[in-house]
Amino acid sequence: MGRGPANGRSVTLLPSRRVLDRLPAPTDALLMPERTLAALSVGEAATVREVGGDGTLAVRLLEMGFVPGTSVKLVKLAPLGDPMQFEVRGYHLSLRRAEAARIRVL
Amino acid sequence: MSREVKPIRVALAGNPNVGKTSLFNELTGSRHRVGNYAGVTVERREGDLADGLAASAKVTLLDLPGTYSLSPTSEDEALAYRVLTGEGEPAPDAVLLVVDATNLARNLYLALQLLELGRPLVVALNMVDDARALGLPSDAASLADALGVSVVATVARTGEGVSQLAAALAQAESAEHEPRLAAPGPDHVALCETLACLGGDSARARWLLTAGVAGTAAQFGATATELERLAAVDDAKARRACQELVATRYAEIEQMLVRLGSRRSDAGAPAMTRSQQIDRVLTHRALGLVIFAAVMSVVFVSIFTWAQPLMDAIEAGFGALSSSIGDALGPGMLTDLVTQGVIAGAGNVVVFVPQIALLFLFLGLLEDSGYMARAAFLMDRIMARLGLHGRAFIPLLSGYACAIPAILGTRTISSFKDRLVTILMIPYMSCSARLPIYSLVIGALFVTADEGASGDLERGGILLGMYALSTASALFVGWLYKRTILTSPTPPLVLELPPYRLPRVRNTLLIVYDRTADFVRNAGTVIVMLTIVLWGLLSFPRDQTGAGGEGPTRIAESWGGRAARTLEPALEPIGQDWRMGVGIIGSFAAREVLVGTLGLVYGMEADDDDPVELRRAIREDRDSATGKPRYTRLSGLALMVFFVYACQCMSTLSVVRRETRSWRWPAFMFVSMTALAYLAALVVYQGGRLLGYA
């Protein structure tokens, strides 16, 4: 119900960016296509592979429960398309698409 | 042991939204002292165990900021860690951790970190009412078994379990235990090796590891030796070790949960089921925004309509007080000092109380109900464009009502730089005190003989234009500062959307009281002082001849009046004369004072609400030399634009000083805004003249 366009947007917009991001590191990408939480569609669940990068954000995301093996579900998108609302470890957390893209999934 | 003399000091820790504040209030009987942690603007609340509860010992509770972890990823977490480990002040004798029984999977993370520290620990298993209703494990005894510390089941809303908790706290000191470090798994090689490099596994080594990966070790007080050790560890390896460390803790939690009897069916988020249904409406793609707009409108309309009668009553009260004291003392300088300086100053403070109290009442209710997080969720997209966090939206919007409570409301923004950007933006939002000025000018200069609907439309349009200008300027200034003097990356949004809960009004009222009292105490003194200074400027030197004493001449001859007349060459280019100059100086006490000051300049008792006479006087005032009207529509427009930008409010400046703990930022704010105001008015007036609107 009215969710179609939002899904469409997330799917059509992101692959091209991901392709660009992937260019410098082709070996890794060829073995395992890099998928992040930012690419989930509403209602879809995925399992965390790793949190990329360092800095306070990486530590915080880990500590909020995004450790490898955790199952995460995208619950909904905010009305303006961003941020995203995830279900993880029994609670709901909202992340911007940019932050969600730090979390790689299987 | 001298128990009577030395109370047991207990630090209260917990995730945000777990009922920590409610429990603190239950335990202390709502009596507490408010202060600040040394060096930071984080509020610090301390309270003694309520008399009815204090069993065998005296217990003092210290409320820590709500945090998800003790790793230094933010000021709050670093602070909590510092207090718990006794840096800067003696370590507390014990820790009381509040956990939310409906979400142990995440809440126990902090519990494990506290066990690592090895401080005596008591756990309050809160919200057991909700957990029971949801069929989640809520047995305190099994959790006590799993954690190895005493656990008391509580319902902070009703007070259930609070007396048992107090009894446990009285014995907390004896609950000494060895630091318990969740053991790394066999495949966590990077973690074991890295911890060995960092001086062996300990709570401190683990803290250092996360600080190293977060890049905050130096900022949050690692020693030189520690920094050296960190530098020796390979970055990629440290990252892997950090990931393994957090995974180790979560693995331990999962084992505990199994022992507690949580079932497979508890997967998902049982505590969120009802909230998710509510969110279907409240964060719905279209309806969510409409409802948000409606909620905000209700809040602001109520602030306007409910606060106004109170503010009028306060003003009338102080007016009556000052005239009866004036009568009692008889005319004279002392009387003027008391009535126009001290009493007027106190009035300038108290008059803000209704707006501050109402705004904090609403903010508190929205926060406790869980809606505030949704508001940030809804508005984050827009705020992120500026480089700010969704949480900055509501304080900013509050600026339309009054900058003072809005600036106090920025305390929910965790990064200091972003908080400062928001504080600097707020005074650009046209607050309610500018409205009387706009309506005076519009009412005086934008009326035509052939009155018609088009006149109303024009006046409404001009007013709307002023608000649009102010909003656009606030947004622009924020964008600019974020990229120039206060550069910092857009703060990440990692925002919990807690379950909706019915707020308790009593808790909110306590916060309202704290904030209001704090304003009166701290900003109030500065406001009273400045009012007295301003009174001095507009009343001295006194007329020596003794003949005058009339309002108009006295003001013209005062320092303020002389300053305005000296400044007249600078005022002319923006279409004003010394009279308006005096008004501008006088309005520094509060913008609405412009009306009264101009009244004095024109020698009339202006009725603030409907200054008909004053409007006519301004409209019909003519230059004695040329016979042309002194004020035109263009000069009126320039004056309004001046007030859109000018930070003509000493209360705002004193609150900014209080919140930033220095005069630097209020000084910057005043100078930059005044310069901008002058420039903008200049552009309007001179531009208008060039275009032929004389």
Ligand SMILES: Nc1nc2c(ncn2[C@@H]2O[C@H](COP(=O)(O)OP(=O)(O)O)[C@@H](O)[C@H]2O)c(=O)[nH]1
């Ligand atoms: N059902 C239930 N609600 C609670 C309980 N304790 C607190 N609350 C509610 O949870 C919300 C958050 O509480 P608060 O004390 O502000 O939490 P804090 O953010 O941890 O300080 C408020 O609406 C409280 O009324 C409890 O034990 N049971």
